[in-house]
Amino acid sequence: xxxxxxxxxxxxxxxxxxxxxxxxxxxxxxxxxxxxxxxxxxxxxxxxxxxxxxxxxxxxxxxxxxxxxxxxxxxxxxxxxxxxxxxxxxxxxxxxxxxxxxxxxxxxxxxxxxxxxxxxxxxxxxxxxxxxxxxxxxxxxxxxxxxxxxxxxxxxxxxxxxxxxxxxxxxx
Amino acid sequence: xxxxxxxxxxxxxxxxxxxxxxxxxxxxxxxxxxxxxxxxxxxxxxxxxxxxxxxxxxxxxxxxxxxxxxxxxxxxxxxxxxxxxxxxxxxxxxxxxxxxxxxxxxxxxxxxxxxxxxxxxxxxxxxxxxxxxxxxxxxxxxxxxxxxxxxxxxxxxxxxxxxxxxxxxxxxxxxxxxxxxxxxxxxxxxxxxxxxxxxxx
Numbered sequence: 001x002x003x004x005x006x007x008x009x010x011x012x013x014x015x016x017x018x019x020x021x022x023x024x025x026x027x028x029x030x031x032x033x034x035x036x037x038x039x040x041x042x043x044x045x046x047x048x049x050x051x052x053x054x055x056x057x058x059x060x061x062x063x064x065x066x067x068x069x070x071x072x073x074x075x076x077x078x079x080x081x082x083x084x085x086x087x088x089x090x091x092x093x094x095x096x097x098x099x100x101x102x103x104x105x106x107x108x109x110x111x112x113x114x115x116x117x118x119x120x121x122x123x124x125x126x127x128x129x130x131x132x133x134x135x136x137x138x139x140x141x142x143x144x145x146x147x148x149x150x151x152x153x154x155x156x157x158x159x160x161x162x163x164x165x166x167x168x169x170x171x172x
Numbered sequence: 173x174x175x176x177x178x179x180x181x182x183x184x185x186x187x188x189x190x191x192x193x194x195x196x197x198x199x200x201x202x203x204x205x206x207x208x209x210x211x212x213x214x215x216x217x218x219x220x221x222x223x224x225x226x227x228x229x230x231x232x233x234x235x236x237x238x239x240x241x242x243x244x245x246x247x248x249x250x251x252x253x254x255x256x257x258x259x260x261x262x263x264x265x266x267x268x269x270x271x272x273x274x275x276x277x278x279x280x281x282x283x284x285x286x287x288x289x290x291x292x293x294x295x296x297x298x299x300x301x302x303x304x305x306x307x308x309x310x311x312x313x314x315x316x317x318x319x320x321x322x323x324x325x326x327x328x329x330x331x332x333x334x335x336x337x338x339x340x341x342x343x344x345x346x347x348x349x350x351x352x353x354x355x356x357x358x359x360x361x362x363x364x365x366x367x368x369x370x371x372x373x
Contacts, residue, residue: 028187035194042201053335053363054222061355106372130344136237137218137340139347140366144220148372158348 054143058156070125070153076116077127078109079163080138085109089116092162099170104141113149126154129163213238218340219369226363230331233322234365236281237338241346242308244283245321247332253277255328256321263320266290283308286317311349319353326357337365 072090079086085104090097102108117124128142139156146154215236226232231249238244247253257276261268264286272293276282279297283306292305300306311318325332334354338347354362 025186027184028191032187032191032194035191035198039194039198039201042198042205051217051226051337051365052220052222052368053224053226054220054366055224056362056364058351058355058360058362060358060360130348132345134344135340136338136342136344136347139344140218140220140338140340140364143364144222147221156351 054140054147056143056156071123074120074123075125075127076113077129077163078113078142079129079131079159079167080134080142081131082133082135082138085142086167087112088166092160092166097166099166101170104138109142110145110148113145113151117149117151124151124153126151128154128156129159131159131164131167213240213242213244213339215239215337215339216341217337217366220364220366221369221371222366223368226335226365227333228335230333231329232335233325233332234335234337235318235322235350237336237342237346237350238308239339239341241343242283242306243311243318243346243350244281244306244308245318245325246281247325249325249329249332250277252325252328252332256282256324259324259327260286260317260320261289264289281306282321285310285315311346311353313349316353318350319357322354322359323357326359333363334359334361335363335365 075089077088077092083103084101085108086099086101087109088097088099100112102112113126126142126146128139130139130142143154146152213236215238228248231252232247233249233252234246236244236246247256254273254277257273258268260266266286266289272290275293275295275297279300284292284300285307288305288307292300295303309318309321310316322334336347336350351362354360
């Protein structure tokens, strides 16, 4: 039967009962392991979430001073749409202007820009006119292509009716 | 001559101090870590090969664009945040109470037309989000409130840098509206927040 021994540990019955001496030291190694594991985990997960940025400089609208003019023969106009890219050289209203269409892959618009840049040289200027259906991603892709082909001369413009007509006329 | 006996040394060492250090560091990192500001909508930025980190030394004004085209504003400059609210409220004739101000300061983003300001700020930010009040700031030419918000923020802290965080599937038209609004105020340098991508070749 369960019973509380209230005798006070006298010399009653058998020998003197001694409580076993326990060591006060615990092995801390696994706890240290856990601590450092958590530190490492938190440190790695916090540094990985840093965003990167892409700088976009737009021309100053209040500055009316004419800067160096760009020759039309040295420009390429690209019109990013949601899934494809139109491009042409020259004036959109002229009958001889040929509208081409390509995609966003490595061999698509990147090759076009790189080839033309090689042909024209340092004065090459890219004019970007996204369509009304274009997504933000498409514009960032085009700026990215400029960074990849190391082209520092580009202009971001709104699409004009002449270019829209050209797309409609070509039927692509 | 007595034989010299090598003293036997214990192999286990006291780990208590090391354990203390480990958990002290852990606590320190956890307490100093800044939580990511609450986003009204999930935004997936497009990827780019750019490797420039975000420069947020003198304060940052972040304009977010949701996939549906809603425009949201956030800033890490608390003084500019308060200044923006006071000016906007007085411009649109909204009487601010202490409770409204508290609700405003506890939510990270601004994303509602000025007409709905009283309604949104009278309830808790999480409640307003659940009720679908956080629809975005109007940026169209008829009612361009973003221009005032940004103008007041710049007035409070002229060194604020502008970052644009657009969802990859948001329309280009919203983006060009924002750029147009900012260019009208002679803000011509933007930082577009993107997610990293490997450089080809």
